[in-house]
Amino acid sequence: MITTEGQMRGRLRQRALSRLAGKLPMWMSAATPVREPSHHSTRWFESGGAGLATKAGREHAAAFSLTELEDAGCDLRAKAEQGEESSGVGRGRIEYLDGLRGIAIIAVVMFHGYVAFPDTLPFGDRFAVIPLRLGWQGVQLFFLISGFVILMSLEACNDVASFVARRWLRLFPAMLICSCFILGLENIIGAGPNSPKTWINLIPGLTFLNPALIHSLTGLSIASMEGSFWSLYVEVVFYIVFGLAYFAGGRAFAVALIFAIFLCSLGLRLIFGLDLSSLGSRIAAATDWIGFIHFGWFSSGALFYLYWSHRRWPMLALAISAGLISAATARFAIPERMGLCVVVLLFATAVTIPLWQRTLSSRVLLFFGFISYPLYLVHYPIIRALLPAMAVHAPVLPSLLLPVAPIACAVVTSWAVAQFGEPLVRQAIRRIAGLRHVQKSAGAVQP
Numbered sequence: 001m002i003t004t005e006g007q008m009r010g011r012l013r014q015r016a017l018s019r020l021a022g023k024l025p026m027w028m029s030a031a032t033p034v035r036e037p038s039h040h041s042t043r044w045f046e047s048g049g050a051g052l053a054t055k056a057g058r059e060h061a062a063a064f065s066l067t068e069l070e071d072a073g074c075d076l077r078a079k080a081e082q083g084e085e086s087s088g089v090g091r092g093r094i095e096y097l098d099g100l101r102g103i104a105i106i107a108v109v110m111f112h113g114y115v116a117f118p119d120t121l122p123f124g125d126r127f128a129v130i131p132l133r134l135g136w137q138g139v140q141l142f143f144l145i146s147g148f149v150i151l152m153s154l155e156a157c158n159d160v161a162s163f164v165a166r167r168w169l170r171l172f173p174a175m176l177i178c179s180c181f182i183l184g185l186e187n188i189i190g191a192g193p194n195s196p197k198t199w200i201n202l203i204p205g206l207t208f209l210n211p212a213l214i215h216s217l218t219g220l221s222i223a224s225m226e227g228s229f230w231s232l233y234v235e236v237v238f239y240i241v242f243g244l245a246y247f248a249g250g251r252a253f254a255v256a257l258i259f260a261i262f263l264c265s266l267g268l269r270l271i272f273g274l275d276l277s278s279l280g281s282r283i284a285a286a287t288d289w290i291g292f293i294h295f296g297w298f299s300s301g302a303l304f305y306l307y308w309s310h311r312r313w314p315m316l317a318l319a320i321s322a323g324l325i326s327a328a329t330a331r332f333a334i335p336e337r338m339g340l341c342v343v344v345l346l347f348a349t350a351v352t353i354p355l356w357q358r359t360l361s362s363r364v365l366l367f368f369g370f371i372s373y374p375l376y377l378v379h380y381p382i383i384r385a386l387l388p389a390m391a392v393h394a395p396v397l398p399s400l401l402l403p404v405a406p407i408a409c410a411v412v413t414s415w416a417v418a419q420f421g422e423p424l425v426r427q428a429i430r431r432i433a434g435l436r437h438v439q440k441s442a443g444a445v446q447p
Helices: 005-021 055-063 066-071 095-114 132-154 160-188 199-207 211-218 227-249 251-272 279-290 292-310 313-328 334-350 354-360 363-370 372-393 404-433 436-442
Strands: 031-035 042-046
Touching: 095 132, 095 334, 095 354, 095 363, 095 372, 095 404, 132 160, 132 227, 132 251, 132 292, 132 313, 132 334, 160 199, 160 227, 160 372, 160 404, 199 211, 199 227, 227 251, 227 292, 227 372, 251 279, 251 292, 279 292, 292 313, 292 334, 313 334, 334 354, 363 372, 372 404
Parallel strands: none
Antiparallel strands: 031 042
């Protein structure tokens, strides 16, 4: 028996109100164990006593765990998580958000396979046309999704500690596996102009600290294992600021704060610039590399969640407005800004139009949504390593087909990480650190 979005929204609101009141309502004292097929562990699904007395209530309890309802399936199993170690597409999730993740990662991979750094591509800038050259905007789509699902996740958490634990346990396993994989690839094949990297380059990714921040704190210049990790550093800053603000002042305060931070960063950039010629410009540059300039996207995603959970049209208008302001003020040419506006409207239609939601829930997009996080981490090093070899050893292939094999290798690698590697590492971390209860009660919602 599949739960409707309205039922999920209602339960999320009820749990949030109960947490704020300091205790759960009496009807949640009835519980029945459920078996999660992904890792065969027993969880408790809390449901109304009357509902459990009926056949429909028992079927409902068997279909969904408490964690799945809390997270509504918005796992960022790349950009965003499916229970804790999901082996596939599960029930009780907002599938069209997984589909949006699929679109986002496909766009980013195509951009890096056909357009990025044309001097290093065997076919140069032949494919640097719209829409391929706008594929990098999949990152902004990921930011919108993160704003949505992180607010949803916060409403399922009781404190900052549980929120931090679930986020870290979501992000770290794939980062560990993929960083070690990239290190081996860089040293064996020599992918990229800065190869080979050493173990010291693992530090920024494994700590989720921007290399610029590490340099400012320690004086050490340590490059990331991969340049595309920059968005993970921005996401982690958002998690910290948003999580602290949420538990300090509530969701309205948290959403308003992150949008205000974005406006301050934008104002500093417009007034002082980023040329480091004055104290104001240095402060503006610092807020830029910390990631505050991207907080407008997160606030837009959070506002979209508030619309989704309450169906208040003014909230939808605010969400679209925040996203369009972020798009219109981006430091890019007009076509790129227009593309970012399309990203906002794409997300808006996803949360409002049922037909589009069904389209986004296709198996192909759900698959790419499932592997999107590890694929984001490893795709470019693999493409960078294999694409030149394809040009040398398969000269008869048309230029359009040269990136196909490297991209396919990246997809297979990412699937293996998502399907097998992440669950194994997560289980090992729980055993070593004694975090089994924390993760099982908190679940996971992805970047």
